[in-house]
Amino acid sequence: MSTQAMKNSKITKWLFDHVIYVFLILLVIGIVIASPDFLSVTNLINILSQSSSRIIIALGIAGILITAGTDLSAGRMVGLAAVVSASLLQAGDYAYKMYPNLPELPFFVPIIIAMVVTGLFGILNGVIVSKFHVPPFIATLGMMISVYGITSIYFDRPPYGAQPIGGLSESFTKFAQRGIPIGDYEIPFLIFYAIIFSVIIWVIWNKTQLGKNMYAIGGNPEAAKVSGVNVAKNIIIIYMIAGLLYGFSGTIEAGRVGSATNNTGNMYELDAIAACVVGGVSLSGGIGTVPGVITGVLIFQIINYGLAFLGVSPYIQFIVKGAIIIVAVAFDMRKHAKKK
Amino acid sequence: MFKKKKGFILSLTVASSILLAAGCSSSTGGSDSGKNKGGDKLPAVGATIYKFDDNFMSYVRRAMEAASEGKINLMxxxxxxxxxxxxxxxxxxxxxxAKSLAINLVDPKAAQTIIDKAKAKDIPVIFFNKEPDSSVLQGYEKAYYVGTTSSESGVIQGEMIAKAWEANIEKYDKNGDGKIQYVLLKGEPGHPDAEARTTFAVNTIKEKGIEVEELAMDTAMWDATKATEKMDAWIAKFNEQIEFVIANNDGMALGAIASLEKAGYFSGDKFMPVVGVDAIPEALDMIEKSKMFGTVLNDATNQGKATIDLATNAANGKDVLEGTDWTLDDSRAVRVPYVEVTIDNIQVGKDAYK
Incomplete structure (x- = not known):
């Protein structure tokens, strides 16, 4: 091979290993060519803030995917957390309160309650998967359906029945909708929550025994067991962490929208799984990084936002999104096939 | 080497499909198509529909697109x-x-969040079809609503039922007790239209001095398939006792008719009066085939037109009613009237979809 050819092959190899970032750049270039005014601070802030709660959900699911599991109940858990927190966060003077006599709580109390609730369901998922050996797809499919039932029972209750839960207290809507003013712009708090959770998850994955075990279990569960890893315990903790993340995400979804129904969060798990896959998390377990997950979510959000910004028909948007998922996985499979 | 080339081709394919989609943008959704035609730029109006594949809303959407032609750039x-x-x-x-917004809420309680965003940029908002709480609407002087009076459709449906009953009492009163034994298919519980239609339809019949007996009432979530399932169960349970089927919308009425047909109704002597609301084309077709008694026209064309009329004026910084026949009520809402449609005036329904 000539030097030129070797150089070329090095470049292609690099492009291959970083295909997701290359793709992200191509995508932005494509959208900017079609509509130059896409490049604006407002659009950037909108995309980042819209990605925030999705990143938090995706990080939860990514951990599970790395253990070679999956979680279809994520979206419904987000809905449960949204409904629970919204019901406890209604403003004192709002006429249609679910709990008319409930004083206005400091906004972090309902957030913690919601996180505890979904954290418990996460533990339940983990127990079903690791102790009863139900395949994660089935375990969490069942959980998805059951949690929706629970959310609906909680939601459709006297005194007002199946009404969207609105009239949230101002301290809470501020927490989810406002931001830090910088010059003419306002950086939404949401972005900071996503950053905080990303850092926490990065530390767990990279600097703790739990993180090492997580990759080991996903890579080769038998080997992990032989080397003394308590597989069940670690899996339960990973599902619990995911539950806690869904819980937080659900409360900020309620705050961001200003109300919640039993349909909040429906299908979010599919968006999150797709984003993880595009971000290089392997569905066969053992592989995935926090920056990858964040990039995956951002790619999806840029597509969502960018195509809507361009005014592309929603039906074509579906086709593009579907194609991207398939191509991303096709690349992923090739990468692993090469390693074997 | 060859394999790597294949990878590149893959990524190029995706990249070009995105560009292609971007290229299509101007022809879809009417987005930027109005720009620079004849040199002058049309004002941009942003619109959201709660779900494109909702039967009724698709007619409203079409009416909006037609009404905005050449006047605004509707996104x-x-x-x-x-x-x-x-x-x-x-x-x-x-x-x-966007110079003004036309919003068909998914969840009526989320209006405040949208108003906050619009207010921050001083953009007028016209909500349509799903009504926000009046207090929320009053909190922003540039917020309006285009819709109907929820109770009116129920009242008209009730009047239609009472008229039909009195005219055909021999045929309809199967057990001869003078009471209407009915089953009612309700829309989404908590949806203002579902609640109002249910209450006002039944109350109006009673006000006309006709006694009623509710055999069953259940929600079918506005959905035809769910309505068929409920109706299947009710036919199995009550069969000949049912004398009237009342549905909160035509979709559910059609579902009920499908179930009734399965059970042998509408052939020979077996008949069941079914009424709905919305006057969707399939329902008009059923009325012509004598499988449905009547419906109430929820005037999609005029709701779409009124929404665009207000949004266009708002985008041009004019008074929202300027140059239109619409009027605002105390809660800053334009109420588009409902119309009763039976076989006698079926053309009124058909004209709504021209």
């Missing part, structure tokens, strides 16, 4: 029945420079 969005998605679309529309 339409499909909120896919997801309020969070709609909020994001509103952000995008504002970032794109």
């Amino acid at each position: 339409l969005n499909d909120s896919q029945n997801d309020q969070a998605k709609q909020i994001e679309q509103v952000d995008t529309l504002i970032a794109k420079g």
